[in-house]
Amino acid sequence: MADKIVNVVQTAAVGDAYLAQIKKKRQMSFVMLVVFLALLVSGFYTADSRNAGGFWVGISNIFDFPAAMFGEAIDRAPLMPGYLVEYFPSLIETINIAAASTLIGGLLGLVMSLLVTRGFAPVPWLVNPLRRLLDILRAIPEIVIALVLIFMLGGGPVPAMIAIALHSVGALGKLFSEVNENASLKPVEGLASVGASWTQRMWFGVIPQVAPNYLSYALLRFEINIRASAILGFVGAGGIGYDLRNTMSWGVGKYDEAAAIFILLFLTIVVVDQLSGLFRNRLTHGAANTQVTL
Amino acid sequence: MTTATLHAATVAQFHLKKRAAVALPLIILAYFAYIFVSFDVAGLSERINVDNARTLVSDSYSYKTHVAQDNRNGSLTISVEGERKGEYPEGTAPDWVSLGDATVVDLGEGHIITLGAQVSYDIPGYGLVTARPDGTGVNAVFPDGNLPDYINASKNRVMIETDAGRFTITRARAEVFKYSLGWELFFFTLDSPYYDMGPAQLAAKVYSGEAGAVWQEFWTNKMWRHGDVFWALFETLLMAFLGTFGAAIVALPLSFFAARNFTPLGPLRFVARRLFDFLRGVDALIWTIVLSRAFGPGPLTGSLAILLTDTGTFGKLFSEALENVDDKQIEGVASTGAKPVQRYRFGVFPQMMPVLLSQVLYYLESNTRSATIIGAITGGGIGLLLTQAIATQKDWEEVTYYIVLIILLVMAMDTLSGWLRRKLIKGDEGGH
Known part of the structure; x- marks a missing residue:
């Protein structure tokens, strides 16, 4: 009987330790994810600022060239x-x-x-x-x-x-x-x-x-x-x-x-x-x- | 099956393999013969430009210093590679040039050139060549006998090319080239206060509080532009990073639509798969051309070109990985009463993540190379610097420098991605 109580206590301790470990791991993963996303977003801003034409200006006329090209192709x-x-x-x-x-x-x-x-x-x-x-x-x-x-x-x-x-x-x-x-x-x-x-x-x-x-x-x-x-x-x-x-x-x-x-x-x-x-x-x-x- | 039929079948197979073993090399040989003719490989010996090849090779490990005299006013300029950025300041000269009324250039091994109103070149084993250029010609006087092969002379121009250097004289100019080993002015240009210092002196300057200034001089070196080169490398890396991970993020949700076990709806799956095929098939070259029309040259264009192409590639790879996902794990999670989101989170992602990360990291390395190529096409990053340096057709030492940097960058990315793959994905031996 005493053994079983000890076992229950031990199991509970192991369970707590496991949950704590998982929690820590999740926190680490979350921090990594945030850092990674921050890098990605700041990377896009840097790339945008070093580009000849900006993204928001360019995105509006992204179809101009394909349209001109295929327009000409369809005409002829x-x-x-x-x-x-x-x-x-x-x-x-x-x-x-x-x-x-x-x-x-x-x-x-x-x-x-x-x-x-x-x-x-x-x-x-x-x-x-x-x-x-x-x-x-x-x-x-x-x-x-x-x-x-x-x-x-x-x-x-x-x-x-x-x-x-x-x-x-x-x-x-x-x-x-x-x-x-x-x-x-x-x-x-x-x-x-x-x-x-x-x-x-x-x-x-x-x-x-x-x-x-x-x-x-x-x-x-x-x-x-x-x-x-x-x-x-x-x-x-x-x-x-x-x-x-x-x-x-x-x-x-x-x-x-x-x-x-x-x-x-x-x-x-x-x-x-x-x-x-x-x-x-x-x-x-x-x-x-x-x-x-x- | 009796032994006889088995024997017959085996013998027949042997004959087939024997014939294939002869035919295959013959087919390959025939194809190479066709390529030889169709690419006009034989005509290559006429098209090859030996001079260009020689300049390229010698330039990559040596440099030349020009000593040029304007014959009309007697002024003298000494410069590395004949560039304004590499000019020696007025009144200074390398130790093999002694300035004076008659400037003496010592090319070594007894080759002495004297510049002034009368120009002379003392060639060991041949004799003294003198010239007095004026309005009528260069008036060159040679030792008696036939001119050797290395002298090319006419009324208005004499060129002497020896192992020690090259000497050219026309009515307007007298010019000496001296070749030396190494990449000159790599650390500091001539106008820098640190130009003449050895490593020990420089270290002393750094310790005495001039570290910032020394770094500034190196970083803004006008010949080699280390700062610009660093930024170009960074831009190339940025294109690869943004393109690869951007594509992974876009492709991940889309790939579920293309996987048989997650999208039972045929038409939707068909559309998703054709979208991936289209993105991949258009290829980075065409995406680069189309995007650079809208965004202009730069790293953003390159990033987006890689992103679009690789969204197609990743979409296909991810959806294949999804189709190989084991249903048991998902069922197990579902049996505990998990909601759909939880089923994906705990049933699907843990199975997929290693495969997915491994593929993405593998592409990071190959995209560093693609980013160089895209930079060369659209203009951006180290690819742009490389094409510019090649276009000048004379800065081959810079070309060599960039090539070395590119190789180091790609190898560093290879090592990094391999290390990350091993660290993130246990059991993966990094074999791809």
Whole structure:
């Protein structure tokens, strides 16, 4: 009987302590939330004050430009199919920049990932320096490399391709090496026991295990690279972005062509996103689970 | 299934894989061949501008000092990179220039240039080149024999380019370039009282109560504009911060409409999903162009462009996370008599928060890069400074400086977001 009373008292004490702890935690969360919101609000005020045009002035005419653009496009609607055909080659160039750089980035990233995964790396002391190299490649925005290369090589798709490929090596190299870490070492050991070389061990022991995940990440990268390649075109690296800048700097009178480019770019991004999403779903969940979610 | 059919199926599969192993590299090779032709990679060797490349590389780790004489009135200006901001005050000069009636410039290793009414360059291993520029030409006199490759001479212009430096003379001007290693005037410009001081002297000044003045001189350095650069970096960071978290706050309530288990109403779900697809599909590039028309260049435009694009991205990601929420926890909370708001608070949010925070923090790092790019397009932050410095085509040391700062900023954000992810979300190994 006495034991039970003690137990009740203890339980009550634990309960109080628990409630007090929860209360303290909630207070902390609340304070953090308030600080965070204050930062966000003051951030928007700072951004607003450092902007050329203010928010409240701008918000009223936010639809002016789209209205002018699509107004012009609707006025000259019969010309629209012609524009879509005219700018299609540029769109292909933008897609090619993205595809080529994803391929280069994927292939180099594959090699890099094997070199930086502990257990697979043929030269162990190179692991850390190469990891830092991947970090740096990932940290440089594509536009930086592209602008410098445009200065040296002139405009065109090649600077954009190199710039995006370098960034992709950094990004994919890291993601691939994380996939490698989860790969089973048993096939590699089996191959090693029959005297396979490093290349053979990787090619037959590791790649078949990780290929679906690699492919899934590479597809995701391709989505990202299409956007990047359009943006780099805007600073002079060819493709549809370059045409967009030219029509934009022409201004009124070519807005209908700008609208055509907007539509092409939008459709491409949406279609590539959907298709790659579908494929990635298939790669990670298997064919049976494929379903289009609308 | 008998062993025979199994064997046949396996052999067939092997054949298929063998063929794929040959075909795939061939397809990739064919694609690269197509790219090679379509991007005109072969023509690149003609388009490549070697001079530009050389200037860029040498400028990024060295600087040049100009010593220029106006031949008409004999006046002399010495300046770093030939910029007014880097001019030596009247009567002062670096130690390799001795001022006088005839100014002597010592380029080192025996290369001596004398400026005055008669200009001369003593080139070791070749001889003395003299010139007396006037209205008729530069009247240069060279040692006997053929001119070496590094001298380019005509009636009105002589240019000599040696390892020690570059010497140009025209009728109007005589100019010497001397190349030196490093980023000159990085801390203080020539007009600053602290320019000539070593670290020890500076430390003494700081301790004697001039810390504010020293800092002020550094911060307002006219060549490198450290203060402006800091603000530009801050603006870029601000764009990433506001864009990412603004998008998360907007996307969170909207994502409930796009999740199958929270919005059984098909049409509403369809509208929400298409809205997210639209926001994502328009992409930051087009949002930036459209928004900069309304708001002008600056960090607000960049923030809103990121906010709009990422509202689409987060909406999709969050709604997927919501669809994976375990119903049992919600039922458990409901069984205690919880009201709908409490069910969300205690049944849904604790499950979602880790996934959600992890994704948002991951985007914070990638948006720092996007903010640089958007700044370069619309004008704002470090991206703007970078494009301006590249546009001058000569301030490559500044370009290098900005690139280093951008890399450090992005890596710092990567580390910070990784650290926060590990701290806020237990069990997440920071792998993304």
